[in-house]
Amino acid sequence: MVAEALPKVPEAPLVLGLQPAALIDNVAPVDWSLLDQIPGDRNGSIPVQKDELEHILKELSTQISAVPLKKMAGGSVANTVRGLSVGFGVATGIIGAYGDDEQGQLFVSNMGFSGVSISRLRKKKGSTAQCVCLVDDSGNRTMRPCLSSAVKIQADELNKEDFTGSKWLVLRYALLNLEVIQAAIRIAKQEGLSVSLDLASFEMVRNYRSELRQLLESGNIDLCFANEDEAAELLRGEQEPGPEAALEYLSRHCRWAVVTLGSKGCIAKHDKEVVQVPAIGESIATDATGAGDLFASGFLYGLIKGLSLEACCKVGSCSGGSVIRALGGEVTPENWQWMHKQLQLKDLPVPDISN
16 A cells, blocks of 8 residues: 655745835935935934825835836845845745735735745735835935834734744844734744844834843844944943944843944954954945845854854855845845855855755
C-alpha cells in the first residue's frame, strides 16, 4: 500500500515584519517652494488627516508633470522585509491589515511579487494608509503619513501560528501601535524569536520618549536601530546626548545596538565590541527614503549569516547605499546589481538570489 504524501506545509519565514497598517507611499521629487507651503518641520515625518493628504496630492499633480508620482508599498518594516527577500534571498513574511481599496490591493500585490509571504495580512473593510514622501534636490525627504482613518491589525488578532518557526521579528516604534507591538513581542518571545526595533523618527522619539525607554529597558529588544537625530532625542537633556552616548545606552538593554550617521557611516556595539564603519563613498543620494530600512535588511542578513559585527555594518551600508540611488524605498534591479558588486569589492558574501 502506497502511503499518501502529506500536503506540504509552507516553511515559516525566517524573518517576520509587523506593520499593523499596510501603507502606500506616494513619492515625488519637489522643489523648495512646495515644501514651504506644507506645515511642520522639513525632513521630518508628521501625521496628517485625509483632507490634508488629498490637498498635498492635488498640489503635487499641478507641479510634477515631468516626473510622475511613484506609488509603491511603503512603511519602514515593509521596506526592510522586501529588501531582505529581493536583495538577499531571505524568506520573509509580513503581519498586518489592508483595506478593501485600490491601495490595499497594490500593497498586497507589490509585497507578494517581491517574494514576501502575505498569508498573515488581513483584509478589512475601510481604507489603506497612505504617505506622501516629498524629496528635495539634495535627496532629503519630508514625510506626511495619513494613518488615522486607515485599517490596522489589533493586538487581539495576533496568534501564535503567525510567529511559529520564524527566527526574527522586525518592528518599528509607534505610540499608536504600542499595544499591538507589545502583544507581538510577548508572542515572539514565547516562540523563541529575536526582536529588532527601529526608532521610527526623531519626532516619535521626542514626543513619546518615556514609553520608548520603557520598551527598550524591558530587555525584550535584541537589536535596535537609531539614526543620528533619533539618538539625539533619546538622551536629550542628559549630559552628553551624542551618538556614542546613545549607543552606550542602547547596548545596555539590547544585544546589538546600531546608530546610523548618514554620510558618516554608522557605529555599532555588541557585547563589549564597538565598531565604526564609514558609508559607501560611491553612493549619490537621489532620495534618502528607505536608507535606514534597507540598512536594517543588510545588517539582519549579516546576523543571519553569522558575520562579524563589522561585516554586518558593511553589508548594511551597501544595501542602505543601494536604495538612495533612486526615488522611493524600493530598490531597483540595477541598484541591487550595484549592491552585489559593492559586496564583492569588499569581500563580503554575495547573496545567492534564485528568484
